[in-house]
Amino acid sequence: MKVSKKIMISLISILFISFSGCDSSKMEDESLSAEGERTTFNLKLNFSSITTPGTKSFLKSTGDPNATEAEAKVGTVDVFIYGESGYYISHTSLSVADFTQVEGSGTSDKYQYASTTKIPATTGPKKIFVAVNLPSGVAAALEDKPSNELTQVAQTLAANQLVAADGSIVMTSTELLTYEFVKNGAANNPTISVERMVxxxxxxxxxxxxxxxxxxxxxxxxxxxxxxxxxxxxxxxxxxxxxxxxxxxxxxxxxxxxxxxxxxxxxxxxxxxxxxxxxxxxxxxxxxxxxxxxxxxxxxxxxFLPASVVIYGNGNYIEVTSASQGKTAPQTFYTIILSRPEPQIYCFFDRTTAENYAVANGKTAADIVTYTDGxxxxxxxxxxxxxxxxxxxxxxxxxxxxxxxxxxxxxxxxxxxxxxxxxxxxxxxxxxxxxxxxxxxxxxxx
Missing domain, CATH: 2.60.40.3690 (Immunoglobulin-like)
Structure with missing residues (x-):
């Protein structure tokens, strides 16, 4: 588990430290105290309903009739905590090994996993955001950013970032959850629903x-x-x-x-x-x-291979089968639409024949449509x-x-x-x- 914290220090605290020579551990204790007392929590994640018991690899056997194992896979879980007004506090990186299935889940409308690793926090109202399978560089870029980065700032994400080579998909919180943390870590059990971003x-x-x-x-x-x-x-x-x-x-x-x-x-x-x-x-x-x-x-x-094409032979334009021209697979062909009286499409393998046919029927080369390689x-x-x-x-x-x-x-x-x-x-x-x-x-x- 990796934890990244932003320490919020008031100007008064900085001045006090500079004159008193306080060490860094005391400085951190004081800044955390400004946020609240130290505590921990265990996170619960809601996924889709599952009828077959899961494994440590997450949804190894999935009961979702529309999801493959890759689409349900969870590799990493990034947890971001913000102050009540939205300022950044911390980022904790977890892996699938830090979670286990909640007993009895998977039989109702929710399939739930809980972290077995305690996540650090401080008491009081906080906001929580969770991202699953987020590329590490993208997750790191969110550190020190306020919570409006999640809802108001455009993120540029390529297809191969949203869906990895192994088929796993980025999932994010359906909302920025507000949660009141208490001193007793065992009582802190926020539950967050995640959904795929694609x-x-x-x-x-x-x-x-x-x-x-x-x-x-x-x-x-x-x-x-x-x-x-x-x-x-x-x-x-x-x-x-x-x-x-x-x-x-x-x-x-x-x-x-x-x-x-x-x-x-x-x-x-x-x-x-x-x-x-x-x-x-x-x-x-x-x-x-x-x-x-x-x-x-x-x-x-x-x-597409048209069944018949127009050729020029014996002084006339005639329709013949493509097979008679030795054509058995798609290749470049040309079309002209004539109204006789309803619109009819005529196909050609030869461009010159198509142009001559167009002129003979009151059309021009501009009326010819080319289907390259068929x-x-x-x-x-x-x-x-x-x-x-x-x-x-x-x-x-x-x-x-x-x-x-x-x-x-x-x-x-x-x-x-x-x-x-x-x-x-x-x-x-x-x-x-x-x-x-x-x-x-x-x-x-x-």
Whole structure:
């Protein structure tokens, strides 16, 4: 256990010490006395409800139907204590070895662990903040900072800081707890609930997923998180808006887009256990106007091979199967939309043929859309009609219909407007474990 304390010394005390020659131990005793008498406490942490007994590695077997062992893992616990007015007092670093399961917990709505190591404090009203799995450098940076650092100061946290390589996730207090410490340390048992600072996102094909639009074959459907928000508060903003640092001001540099390597496979319909689904994580992101460029989205990417293409032969433009052209896998293709009288999409493997066809039908080269390497993109905007991504929520997305060929790039559609949707989703923001999944059925269109 590591303890870092800030000693509060009055000007009078400093002058007295300088003239009287008091030693440092007496100085510390006096400054602590100004805070209150020395005492200790044992901390209790509330996690999600568990039906299987835990082990010293924390939630080794988890009864949460939506959480994997990695998502429930606890490695470190950092405890910060502040004075009643919010000034910093101390920081204590604990490990999982300092905790044990509370007897009888895990059978109700809370799963509880208590510290077996006593944490130093002083008597009187104090404020407590707890962070689980917080990178050590981030925790150290909070030392000597007042408590408003947790609720009012934007923290820049990258994806690999919020979710470690082993899958463990940063969790923080749901509130800054005010607690009255007494001299008898055995009577000091503050209980704090923690929640993950990220949302969980899965994408899965429906068993009866409908593929509409241009006939053809989709290959290797994958998804990624786009517009990942790098700015967070350690403690979530108050309801109903849950305002984050960029709620009313959009700064593009605060958000990051997925790279080609960030996409993971869309889950097949036969995966029924949520813990076995491929999952990604998104930082909390709320906004006042909910414009597309501001909100977090899950983006689907797939390769597409059209069933037929237009070629030029014997003085005519004719449609032939892609197979007849020796094409069996996605590759760059081109499209032109003509109204005859309804809009119809025509596909080409050859750019020159597409340009000539465009001119022959009153179009120009500017009307040609290029799908490089056959890749197509669709957006799933999370938390439909609310659009805010909230920490500790689980967004379970099911693709029920997909309109191909989708968009040719990962650029968002209509970035300065809110997404269009007619589906309402309700979120239970009171639950402090992976909340019941926020289910969303998606029809993917360009």
């Amino acid at each position: 949302a969980k996102v899965t994408a899965q094909k429906a068993a009866d997923m409908v593929q509409a639009g241009v006939p053809g074959t989709l290959f290797d459907m994958r998804f990624a998180i786009n517009n990942f928000n790098s700015k967070s508060y350690f403690i979530q903003g108050a309801a109903p808006d849950f305002k984050d640092p960029n709620w009313d001001v959009y700064t593009a540099s605060d958000f990051s887009e997925a790279t080609a390597n960030d996409y993971i496979r869309v889950n097949e319909p036969d995966v029924t256990d949520p813990r076995n689904l491929n999952a990604l994580y998104a930082a909390e992101n709320t906004s006042q106007y909910h414009r597309v460029k501001e909100i977090t989205r899950a983006q689907v990417r797939a390769g 890749l197509c993109y669709w957006d799933m905007y999370l938390n439909k009609n609310v659009w805010d991504v909230l920490r500790n929520d689980y967004y379970k997305c099911t693709v029920t219909r997909i309109l191909v060929p989708g968009r040719p790039t990962d650029d968002p559609k209509d970035p300065d407007s809110p997404p269009a949707s007619d589906v309402d989703i309700t979120i239970n923001v009171e639950v402090v474990y992976w909340n019941d999944p926020v289910l969303g059925n998606y029809e993917l269109e360009p």
